[in-house]
Amino acid sequence: MKQTEFENRYTAFWSEMETFFDQASSLASSEQDDKRAAQIAAFPKNYRLLCQHLAMAKSRRYAAGLITRLNNLVQQGYETLYGQSINKRASIIDFLIYGFPAALRSNGNCLWLAAAVFVLPYVAMMAAVMLNDQIIYSVMDAESVRSMESMYDPELRKLGRERQSDTDIYMFGYYIENNIGIGFRSFAMGIFAGIGSLVILAYNGLVIGAVSGHMTALGFVDTFYPFVIGHGSFELTAIVFSGAAGLKLGFSLLAPGSHTRLKALQIAAKDAIKIMYGVFVMLLIAAFVEAFWSSSSTMPNAVKYSVGALLWVFVYYYCFFFARSRVAHYQSRHVS
Amino acid sequence: MKLDTVALVETPEGTDLHADLVGLLPRALAYIVDFSIRAGIIFALWIFAIFLGGTGWGLFLIVFFLLEWWYPVYFEVFRGGQTWGKRIYKIKVVSDDLTPIRLGPSLIRNLLRSADIFPSFYGVGILCILTTRRFQRLGDLAAGTVVIYSENEVHDTSALNAVSAVTPHHPIGEDQQMAFINFALNRGNMSQERQEEIAEIIRPRLPLNADRASDYVRGVGKWLLGAK
Secondary structure, three states, rough: OOHHHHHHHHHHHHHHHHHHHHHHHHOOOHHHHOOOOHHHHHHHHHHHHHHHHHHHHHHHOOOOOHHHHHHEEEEEEEEHOOOOOOOOOHHHHHHHEEEHHHOOOOOOOOHHHHHHHHHHHHHHHHHHHOOOOOOOHHHHOHHHHHHHHHHHHOOOOEEEOOOOOOOOOHHHHHHHHHHHHHHHHHHHHHHOHHHHHHHHHHHHHHHHHHHHHHHHOOOOOHHHHHHHHHHHHHHHHHHHHHHHHHHHHHHHHHHOOOOOOOHHHHHHHHHHHHHHHHHHHHHHHHHHHHHHHHOOOOOOHHHHHHHHHHHHHHHHHHHHHHHHHHHHHHHOOOOO | OOOOEEEEOOOOOOOOEEEEEEEEEHHHHHHHHHHHHHHHHHHHHHHHHHOEEEEEEEEHHHHHHHHHHHHHHHHHHHHHOOOHHHOOOOEEEEEEEOOOOOHHHHHHHOOOHHHHOOOOHHHHHHHHHHHHHOOOHHHHHHHHHEEEEEEOOOOHHHHHHHOOOOOOOOOOOOHHHHHHHHHHOOOOOOOHHHHHHHOOOOOOOOOOOOHHHHHHHHHHHHHHHOOO
């Protein structure tokens, strides 16, 4: 069959399919009349016919323009038939309850390593600064140290702020922009063989350790620790988690196992991003607690310590001990 | 390495689906458009925040965060893989099996943006796009996504309306038939002189009464398409 004859025979059908796809994308749901319903019912059959036409056009070496038209039609049909919608609310809730702990628990090695790379510099730096208060200047400049000191002065009305005029909302925005950014970056930089994540984790461990040591040595114990205990459970844990997710990317490139490096990276990323969903939620909670709860100086310290301790227990119980069999079940159903 | 800008995917129906991959320059231009849009919004909010004070700055930072990390994710997942910049340049992000991109891969490719930006001005990302077969930056590699042209130039036979079909005077092989047909349909992007120059190559094989080589080639093309 010559191309022109082929086109003349089917062009009405192709035009009909083109309008069908245009309407599908413009979501004209109010016009769900009988004709439309019939078109939808006939769609799989019509789509297969389009596939057949494309294959015929290619094997008969019809002109590139016609093949492109058919290819566009098949592409739209393919997207319509195989594209997935993400409007499954139940599966999102299911993920937050079971999926996130499942993703964490199946990546224990990365978590232990990330925790060590954060906690060891933290403890070492804290001890060093308490022994010799000059050491803090190796990781922070004098200006930052001064402003840090002014943030936890026991005389303050609002803790953890450089300027007392800053509002809760401002600090909330600041913590979101800054802390979630750090979490996302310490994940992303892991793709460089894990080195980026290690550097970010260790650096944050050193700085936070130095600040803790300095505050303890200055005797700001009653302002600094009640401030950090509330959100620390979410914030510090989430930073370690994001570093662990980054390390997972790095390891997949270093030791791809039986896959190609590219395939191994894609599998690792699919798993690591599940950790990052949870990290995002945890850092949002941390920002909220830090801006609206931790900063209060009127709340008695006993209340802050007990609420803070409860939150630590809650975070670790939820992540590693809660609903073990259900989480293991979730893990086995969603194995990648 | 075979250089080809076409991504092929076999659908479950057994047909090969193809898409044209997008190179560095259109992607960079689309990014510059998106960057300018975001910078414009941020500037407007900055003015707004100056007047509103502390709380305004808080909202400013939250919007800044959303634009920095979630702007591309929103458009990729809910607006057919196209940010405003990509829409202008008629390109879009899809999974490497050419299905629409979903939330997980979109988040992967946009979080890894901060690795592609490293050390500055997308150094790693640009190097990666230039050296990978399907022009993918690190985020695309990890997420399994590609950037393709969303609108291909479709078939337009109107170019042939004025041409009269010519019966070739000796048999033409299959590949040559393709060449004749494609020449006949491909008028818009070449000057008349260039068309003449290409058609003149086969002058020794033309019948003696053929006047302009390009008219002859185009006429044969139309005949091969089925016109009598």
